[in-house]
Amino acid sequence: MTTTVRTELIRPGMCGHNSLFAGQVGDWTWDAVGEACGTDVLRARSAAGTPAYLSFYYYRVRGSRRFHLRSPAFGDELHVASRVFGFGSESVLTLHRISRSPEAAAEPIEPEGFYAFADPDSLYVENFNRWVSRTAEGSNEGLARSSPPDFRYRHLPVVPEEYSPRHAYVRARQQLTFLDHHGDRPGAELTVDYEVDPSRDLNGAGLLYFASYFSIVDRALLLAWRGLGRDDRSFLDRVVVDQQLCYLGNADAGSPLILTVRQWLRGGDADSEAFDVVLRDKGTGRLLAVCSLQLETGTSE
Template identity: 50%
Template structure:
């Protein structure tokens, strides 16, 4: 059992699962990416417990550092628990389960529920996450890949390399119908999760583009790589730029409700990099309060695709929104 002032973790009978009771602390909630970073920590903890690998100090057989990088991150917000709706002191139950995703990857599911919510026993099932999500819960899907540097001190040319003690064979298998492999591969090839206009939606305005200079004070992690949660912040910075160009207020931005967000990670960057972020936006024809922002982030100097995201937002009862 792992304990701290804010989190208590308990290993369940299923060796691939962890359950936690969490009190939301200041470092976990905001209008930005704090909660995504914390869930990422839980992913590392779950993979470490399920595979027997020290994910914080993993190395190749030759002794070179390897990192459990994020390749795909999906969030589905609930009516009660959603990414930007958490407050100090909220009590949550967090259930996590790790699945096989090849010899150099892992897929982890999380459910964040109000602590008092009556939930079925047993491990978290993919069918619940994808087919029958509880309307009050937030669900997260993470795909992580082991990577290593091909050149010391450079974030270019990263390649897949798993530590020799990564014990994945005993993990449960993800049914192929729920695998995001094809979805993410298509998004990487097309530079978008929505190469075509989504069904039932119509364009909500012209495309928007902005530049972002990599912030070495905020965006790099302790290994010198662009931190996975910083991608959320960079995309949110571009979305806020669009928001303001439409005459929408910052308070309205902070009240946005994320219904569904997908983020694919396809590259990293070195200090000094500048990114170009493009944004397309649609809204539901029958209900303009539901919007989708589709964004791509590229290295401005090379044009390399670094990440794509799709964010479905419920603007709620806000009125007078362009």
């Protein structure tokens, strides 16, 4: 079975003005892959016997003004449909459609319908994951692809090439943005220093947690927000209708990072703006992540 449906009651540890909900969806991805591929994702090991991690390489959240990444609140009942697609022996794509109605969750996930993003009352999430292992004990640099031997993938459906996430993340690697900025006007630009926080940013395996990248991006965005003369209340009220993040490297606790934030005013649309955030290792310049966010700033539907 490559499709799973679940009903979840949103609790305090699953939502908020932080990365908790992004992390929760990531847990659902691991659940879906484990069930579809017959692999104990939590305790997977490579052929060499070292721990293998289903790392996040590309994460996209597409919503609307009515339902976006920070919409879930205490007590909400959400219905989650997830379907796993194959990308060979070392990678896997999971599509989630998160809705408030069980009827919407019961509809089959087909790429053509999913990528139409047609339902403003659903949240559409793409997670593209790769199996990796450490190449040096105690270091988060130089992670290598490493699939567990019991990872079953040949039975998984394949998305049509036009919907492959490779088109998005290759663009991000090459151009440091997911967006076509033709017709956009450049706005403010800000450079932010950040140090990987060992008390907050690491997961249970000692890696820089994939959801922490969302928080690090938001920290840089907040500083850019304030630099534009906006207050914190408006930052909390922001509506991010599309966020794409490509993970290109990991980092150790205490590592100094440098983030570049660029604002874009969308061509002719007073109610829309975008930001690109690029994360690098400050000492080496090594590219760690690229993130693009599209925001609705007006009040119209």
